[in-house]
Amino acid sequence: MELLPAQQVAFQRMLDTIRRGFERFGFLPVETPVFELTDILLTKSGGETEKQVYFVQSTGALERDRKHHGPASSANPADAKVPELALRFDLTVPLARYVAEHEHELNFPFRRYQIQRVYRGERNQKGRYREFYQCDIDAIGKDSLALAYDAEMPAVIYRVFEELAFGPFTIYVNNRKLLRGLLESYHITDDLQAPVLHEVDRLGKQDRVKVEDALATLGVPQVSVSRLLDTLTAHAGDSRALLASLHDFENPTPAFTEGLAELEKVYQGTLALGVPPERCKLNLAIVRGLDYYTGTVYETFLDDHPNIGSICSGGRYDNLAGHYTKSKLPGVGISIGATRLYYQLMEAKIVQAAAAAAIANVIVLAREPALVPQYLGLATELRARGINVEVYGAEDKLEKQFKYTYKAAIPYAILLGQREHDAGIVKLKDMRAPKGPELDVPRGELVDRVEAVVKHGWTPTS
Amino acid sequence: MELLPAQQVAFQRMLDTIRRGFERFGFLPVETPVFELTDILLTKSGGETEKQVYFVQSTGALERDRKHHGPASSANPADAKVPELALRFDLTVPLARYVAEHEHELNFPFRRYQIQRVYRGERNQKGRYREFYQCDIDAIGKDSLALAYDAEMPAVIYRVFEELAFGPFTIYVNNRKLLRGLLESYHITDDLQAPVLHEVDRLGKQDRVKVEDALATLGVPQVSVSRLLDTLTAHAGDSRALLASLHDFENPTPAFTEGLAELEKVYQGTLALGVPPERCKLNLAIVRGLDYYTGTVYETFLDDHPNIGSICSGGRYDNLAGHYTKSKLPGVGISIGATRLYYQLMEAKIVQAAAAAAIANVIVLAREPALVPQYLGLATELRARGINVEVYGAEDKLEKQFKYTYKAAIPYAILLGQREHDAGIVKLKDMRAPKGPELDVPRGELVDRVEAVVKHGWTPTS
Numbered sequence: 033m034e035l036l037p038a039q040q041v042a043f044q045r046m047l048d049t050i051r052r053g054f055e056r057f058g059f060l061p062v063e064t065p066v067f068e069l070t071d072i073l074l075t076k077s078g079g080e081t082e083k084q085v086y087f088v089q090s091t092g093a094l095e096r097d098r099k100h101h102g103p104a105s106s107a108n109p110a111d112a113k114v115p116e117l118a119l120r121f122d123l124t125v126p127l128a129r130y131v132a133e134h135e136h137e138l139n140f141p142f143r144r145y146q147i148q149r150v151y152r153g154e155r156n157q158k159g160r161y162r163e164f165y166q167c168d169i170d171a172i173g174k175d176s177l178a179l180a181y182d183a184e185m186p187a188v189i190y191r192v193f194e195e196l197a198f199g200p201f202t203i204y205v206n207n208r209k210l211l212r213g214l215l216e217s218y219h220i221t222d223d224l225q226a227p228v229l230h231e232v233d234r235l236g237k238q239d240r241v242k243v244e245d246a247l248a249t250l251g252v253p254q255v256s257v258s259r260l261l262d263t264l265t266a267h268a269g270d271s272r273a274l275l276a277s278l279h280d281f282e283n284p285t286p287a288f289t290e291g292l293a294e295l296e297k298v299y300q301g302t303l304a305l306g307v308p309p310e311r312c313k314l315n316l317a318i319v320r321g322l323d324y325y326t327g328t329v330y331e332t333f334l335d336d337h338p339n340i341g342s343i344c345s346g347g348r349y350d351n352l353a354g355h356y357t358k359s360k361l362p363g364v365g366i367s368i369g370a371t372r373l374y375y376q377l378m379e380a381k382i383v384q385a386a387a388a389a390a391i392a393n394v395i396v397l398a399r400e401p402a403l404v405p406q407y408l409g410l411a412t413e414l415r416a417r418g419i420n421v422e423v424y425g426a427e428d429k430l431e432k433q434f435k436y437t438y439k440a441a442i443p444y445a446i447l448l449g450q451r452e453h454d455a456g457i458v459k460l461k462d463m464r465a466p467k468g469p470e471l472d473v474p475r476g477e478l479v480d481r482v483e484a485v486v487k488h489g490w491t492p493t494s
Numbered sequence: 495m496e497l498l499p500a501q502q503v504a505f506q507r508m509l510d511t512i513r514r515g516f517e518r519f520g521f522l523p524v525e526t527p528v529f530e531l532t533d534i535l536l537t538k539s540g541g542e543t544e545k546q547v548y549f550v551q552s553t554g555a556l557e558r559d560r561k562h563h564g565p566a567s568s569a570n571p572a573d574a575k576v577p578e579l580a581l582r583f584d585l586t587v588p589l590a591r592y593v594a595e596h597e598h599e600l601n602f603p604f605r606r607y608q609i610q611r612v613y614r615g616e617r618n619q620k621g622r623y624r625e626f627y628q629c630d631i632d633a634i635g636k637d638s639l640a641l642a643y644d645a646e647m648p649a650v651i652y653r654v655f656e657e658l659a660f661g662p663f664t665i666y667v668n669n670r671k672l673l674r675g676l677l678e679s680y681h682i683t684d685d686l687q688a689p690v691l692h693e694v695d696r697l698g699k700q701d702r703v704k705v706e707d708a709l710a711t712l713g714v715p716q717v718s719v720s721r722l723l724d725t726l727t728a729h730a731g732d733s734r735a736l737l738a739s740l741h742d743f744e745n746p747t748p749a750f751t752e753g754l755a756e757l758e759k760v761y762q763g764t765l766a767l768g769v770p771p772e773r774c775k776l777n778l779a780i781v782r783g784l785d786y787y788t789g790t791v792y793e794t795f796l797d798d799h800p801n802i803g804s805i806c807s808g809g810r811y812d813n814l815a816g817h818y819t820k821s822k823l824p825g826v827g828i829s830i831g832a833t834r835l836y837y838q839l840m841e842a843k844i845v846q847a848a849a850a851a852a853i854a855n856v857i858v859l860a861r862e863p864a865l866v867p868q869y870l871g872l873a874t875e876l877r878a879r880g881i882n883v884e885v886y887g888a889e890d891k892l893e894k895q896f897k898y899t900y901k902a903a904i905p906y907a908i909l910l911g912q913r914e915h916d917a918g919i920v921k922l923k924d925m926r927a928p929k930g931p932e933l934d935v936p937r938g939e940l941v942d943r944v945e946a947v948v949k950h951g952w953t954p955t956s
Contacts, residue, residue, distance in 0.1 A: 034592070036599055037522035037606065044523050056877045058854030058884030058904070060499035062504050065625050066611065067537075085662025087556055088548050088581070119550070130496070137498055139901045141887065149528065153552025163527050173888075180866070180887030191877070304867040306874040345759030398823065404642070404765040412768040415518045415653070422520030425603065425642030439601045442520070488734070 033160055038441065042390040043374050046196060047147060050368060053146035053192035057184060059169050064126040066151075067117045070362045072129055074118075075355045084152040086162075087115040087192055099364045118179040119151035123168045123367070131172055132356035140174040147370075170365030172352055177362045179294055182328040182348055183301025185366050189332055189344050190307045192368075195262055198382050200335040201343070204315035205302070206348070207295040208325055210278075211316065213288025214263065217281070218256045226323075228252060232264060233319035236338075240265075264316040271299060271314040291327070298328050326350045328337060330366055344368045390441045392422040393486045395463075397433045399449040406448060410458070413479050419486055437463050446478070457477065462490045495623050495833055500903065503851040505836050508658060509609060512629045512830060515654035516607035519646060522633050524606040526588040528613075528742070529579045534591055536580075536682040537817045546614040546622075549577040585630045585829070593634055594818035602636040603643065609832075623833055633829030634814055639824045641740070641756055644790040644810055645763025647828050651794055651806050652769045654830070655809045660844050662797040666777035669757040670787055670809070672740075673778065675750025676725060679743070680718045686786075690714065692714070693782035694726060698800075698909050709733035732778040732856075733761060760790050788812045789901045792828055802838045806830045852903045854884040857925075859895045868910060872920070875941050881948055906947060908940070924952045 035043055054350050067088060074085065093115070123146045131142065147167045154160050169188060171181040186203045193201050211232075215225050231246045240261060245459065247257045267274035278292050295314060302312050320329035327348035334340055346366030353361050377383040396407045411421040421441065424433050437445055447459040447470075458478050462468030469490070471483045497505055529550060536547065549755045555577070558615050582588050585608045593604065605818050609629045616622050631650060633643035673694075677687050693708045702723060709719045728737035740754050757776060782791035789810035796802055808828030815823050839845040855878065858869045873883045884904065886895050899907055909921040909932075920940050924930030931952070935943045 034526060035524075036596060037524060040523045040525060055853045055882050056880075058857070058882050059851050061502045062499060063497070063502060065496060066613075067625065084553070086550050086552050088550055089577075090548050091546070092615065094549055094577075115551075115556075134498060139898055143884070151528075152555065167801050171887075176888075178888040180588070180860075180885065183757075183870075184885070184887070189872075301866070301870065304870040306871070390520075391517050392694065395520070398642075404763070408645075408763065408766040409768070412649075418518075420517050420520050423642065423646070425633075425646070426638075426640040436601055 033164070033375060038389040039378075041391060042383060043370075044387075046374060046383075047165065047370060049165070049195050050192050050370065051145070051147055053149075053188060053195060053286065054167075054169050055170075056191060057143075057188050059143045059145040059188075062127070062130060062146045063148060064120070064123075064130055064146070066119055066149075068120050068126060068129065070114055070116055070118045072356070073120065073125055075125075084154060085121055086151050086153050088117045088119060089115045112290060120148075121152050122150050123148060123166050124365075125171060127168070127172075128353035128356055131361060132359075133356060133372040134354040135359060140172065141177055142172045143169070143181075144172075145169045149371075161375075164369060164371035167368040167370050170352075170363050172361050172363040175360050175362075177364065179297050179328075180301055182294070182298045182364045183336075185216050185307065185328075185330060185364060186298075186302045186312045187305035187307050189330070189366060190311055193332070193344070198334060198343075198377060199337075201332055202313065202335055203307070203312045203330060203332045203344075204318045205295065205298060205300075205312060206315055206318040206320075206329050207291040207326055208329055209287045210291025210295055211319070212259070213285045213291055214316070216285040216287060218252075218260050219284055220252060220256070224250060224252070229319045232317060233329055235261070235264065237319040255440075266316075268315065269313055271309060271312075274316070275299070294327055306387045320345055320347050324349055328364060334382075337376075337380055337382070340380065390443070391420055392440070392442045393420045394444040394446060394482055395422045395424060395437050396448075397430065397437070397442070397448045398424045398427060399430065399447055400453075401427055403448055403453060405452070406453065407446075409480065410446060410448070414482055416480055417472075417483050419482060434463075438466070444482070444490075446482070460485065464490075495626070495837060500851040501840075503853060504845060505832075507851075508836060508845075509627065509629070509832060511652050511657050512832065513607070513609055515650060515657060516585055516629075516631050518607075518611075518653060519631075519650050521605045521607040521650075524589070524592060524608045525610060526582070526585075526592055526608070528581055530582050530588060530591065531581045531619075532576055532578055534676055534818070535582065535587055540797075546616060547583055548581040548583060548615050550579045551577045573879075581611075582613050584612050585628050586827075589630070589632060589634075590815035591818055593823060594815040594821075597819060597821060602634065603639055604634045605631070605643075606634075607631045610759045611833075612754060623837075626831060626833035629829060629830040629832050630812075630842060632825050634823050634825040636825075637822050639826065641759050641790075642763055644756070644760045644826045645767065647792060647808060647826060648764045648774045648792075649767035649769050651792070651828060652773055655794070655806070660839060661799075663794055665769070665771065665774045665792060665794045665806075666780045667757065667760060667774060668777055668780040668782075668791050669753040669760075670781075670789055670791055671749045672753025672757055673781070675747040675753055676722070676778070678743055678749060680714075680722050682714060682718070682722075686714070691706075691781045694779060697723070697726065697779040728778075730777065731775055733771060733774075736776050736778070737761070739915060756789055782807055782809055787812055790826060796844075799842055799844070802835075802842065805835055811819065817871075852905065853882055854902070854904045855882045856906040856908060856944055857884045857886060857899050857902075857904045858908045858910075859892065859899070860886045860889060861892065861909055863889055865910055865912070868904060868915065869908075872908060872910070872940065879941055879945050881944060883902040896925075900928070906944070906952075908944070926952075 055247045058365060080452050149163050150166050151163050152161055171177060186205060189203050212225065215228060220228055227250050228247060231243050235243055244257050244261065248254055267277055275296055299314055303309065318329055318331050325347035329347035330345055331342040333342060333345040344366055348364040350362055351360055396411050407423055411423045414421045443464050445461045445463045447461060452459055456475050457472045458475055459470050460481060461470040611625050613625050616624055633639060648667060651665050674687060677690060682690055689712050690709060693705050697705055706719050706723065710716055729739055737758055752889050761776060780791055780793050782793060787809035790809055791809035793804040794806040795804060806828055810826040812824055813822055814825045858873050869885055873885045876883045905926050907923045907925050909923060914921055918937050919934045920937055921932050922935050922943060923932040
């Protein structure tokens with residue numbers, strides 16, 4: 033995805049809002065190098081990931097490699113060494129490596145945010161990018177991590193998406209232990225749990241009948257299928273009723289009881305953090321990945337655009353960095369795939385390269401070559417007030433300057449010609465539409481007036 | 495360079511300040527993909543750059559490539575195809591490609607900033623990174639670009655480094671046409687100009703005698719050497735006197751006259767933009783690269799740390815994208831190598847991972863499990879005021895929580911135990927030093943008081 037400047041401004045504002053939300057909760061910034069050692073990157077990944085990795089070689093390494101594998105050397109292409117470096121494909125592996133590497137210097141619970149691009153060797157297609165932003169937060173504990181950090185995640189999601197203002201959204205919360213306990217209660221054996229959950233995960237996306245058929249095919253007895261799906265979908269949208277019914281559940285296993293207690297605590301914490309119940313709902317049909325998450329899980333949907341899928345997901349995991357350190361590091365985190373989200377929001381016309389997506393608040397136009405020092409002085413005064421100012425630098429016709437300003441979507445223009453200069457005034461012009469209103473402002477009042485217009489908009493009394 | 499969180503906070507603030515400075519002048523953000531087509535990336539680069547490029551291959555491409563060059567195929571390793579994609583090694587080539595590609599959608603003069611990482615296959619060594627941030631601005635004209643944009647560059651540099659507050663600095667400005675005219679006046683032939691300028695460029699870095707010897711070795715007559723170096727170093731630091739003496743120069747060539755007029759106009763524009771003369775000085779010994787720049791050139795030095803070298807440089811070029819479009823696109827730009835600069839500032843102890851480099855302004859500590867909902871409510875109220883708040887989530891001993899807070903360098907803590915709760919108060923504690931002062935604040939006043947302390951610091955009347 034390569035954006036034109038106006039779109040880039042809008043995208044940048046989205047990233048800034050996400051970052052501001054993360055910082056409001058005190059998460060610390062981390063950036064990791066784009067290169068990871070291939071060995072580390074592929075430690076725990078399955079075959080799918082491996083196919084998507086981008087390997088990197090400097091010219092020198094490439095030449096050495098080529099020589100080594102030329103016709104004179106090894107007869108077996110399988111001997112070909114995989115390059116030493118590769119590009120990160122997510123922010124989780126780098127986090128695990130980072131925490132393991134700096135374990136003794138970090139302050140636990142370690143709460144970090146990371147907003148960086150990741151790379152996947154996918155075929156280029158609509159909405160799938162080879163390079164895209166991920167915006168992650170994670171809280172990592174040493175040995176243990178309080179459930180309070182699970183409760184914080186929906187509060188961060190709520191704050192970020194409220195401010196992003198993409199329309200109404202719902203954060204769904206579930207608990208994998210509870211889910212496991214529930215399957216146990218229906219006598220679904222351990223080896224069947226993963227495929228069953230895989231089917232349950234499709235509940236929101238396809239007809240219940242198809243899920244029922246799939247579960248039956250897996251060998252779940254018909255009577256269990258029906259009751260299981262009833263339980264998973266009961267009290268949809270009414271978290272309190274759902275909790276009450278779960279407390280009344282007939283034969284809870286230990287996992288069920290533990291998961292329910294966790295889920296309830298997380299939900300209460302989230303509400304105590306000011307998240308309205310209509311924005312955060314318990315939902316037993318949320319599964320979120322199969323192996324990685326072990327407790328709380330989250331997914332977030334735009335109410336009016338369910339087809340976009342989850343716009344922010346995550347969950348609790350038992351141990352972040354088991355491959356890299358002996359310490360036990362449980363954590364909880366969420367992730368926003370910002371590039372894909374922005375693309376989808378544009379496609380759905382929820383965000384548009386806003387007409388007002390300029391960086392400059394005001395442009396000083398060039399009317400009189402002799403007055404240029406005045407223009408520069410005005411601009412410097414305005415900038416000292418925190419206003420973003422562009423100065424038109426060429427001696428072009430005014431018409432051309434207006435055209436430039438409209439195309440750049442700079443909302444206001446300052447015009448100072450010889451006549452205005454002699455009268456001690458400056459013209460301030462509303463450029464948001466052609467033939468917008470203009471005002472004669474005394475030179476000494478200009479900075480205050482421009483500041484007011486930039487902050488509060490153009491009013492009849494501007 | 496991988497930073498611990500406190501350092502990352504400081505680095506992030508540096509990048510934010512640079513970006514804010516760029517935006518204050520109305521430059522538009524651009525981000526380009528990290529991958530460029532190898533053909534485009536290496537179009538205009540010489541052998542040196544080519545050696546430093548990182549090539550990228552997805553797993554699939556790598557396998558295809560390996561098979562193709564296995565022992566059964568080509569007998570000549572020179573046939574080995576260079577990978578199709580490579581990582582950008584600067585922001586100039588991507589800018590040229592971007593402008594050429596989007597030429598008809600962009601608004602000229604096109605003024606963009608780009609803050610992204612670039613990649614060079616250098617050996618890892620102190621202060622040299624394989625991956626580092628560059629922060630560039632450029633103004634690109636179509637067919638022509640007014641000198642006003644050259645004058646703007648030192649004003650941006652001034653604003654950024656004033657706000658960064660790394661100590662006194664000087665922006666040196668010169669003009670390559672003037673320099674060329676000067677060499678012509680001393681009868682230095684065209685083929686000698688490049689090597690002569692190469693030696694002149696060393697004037698600031700080594701003894702004048704060595705430069706004299708080198709110039710003599712190149713074949714410049716002894717008498718010319720001495721007079722040339724006298725002219726280049728005369729009136730150092732006094733830009734007005736230098737301009738006056740250049741106006742009196744005896745036998746100016748056309749290039750000299752044109753360059754002098756440009757230099758003077760740029761200097762005057764810079765002063766009119768409020769840059770103090772002691773921060774921006776004309777300096778004829780500034781050369782800045784050999785082939786690329788054609789007019790104005792800039793270098794910036796920290797007055798107290800000349801050994802760090804130029805911290806922000808750039809200049810005017812005749813044609814940005816001659817390799818990619820037939821349009822003539824003159825431009826002017828500057829670049830800050832933020833990663834290297836940050837590293838050097840740390841080495842020189844000019845920036846330190848500030849004790850106060852926390853993201854959270856205040857932490858709510860966990861005194862009573864029963865009062866957690868109160869803590870969460872407090873935090874939400876404070877966040878709504880724009881204050882960054884962390885809530886300690888675990889039921890740890892207070893001592894452990896204090897230790898965490900000190901290590902995290904969070905300046906203030908909020909304590910609310912049962913006793914305080916019953917009395918309707920909250921404790922606000924200064925955590926910037928052990929045993930810092932604390933205050934009992936009525937619950938209803940807490941948000942205002944915390945806001946005041948965060949904004950204005952802890953005072954006896956806090």
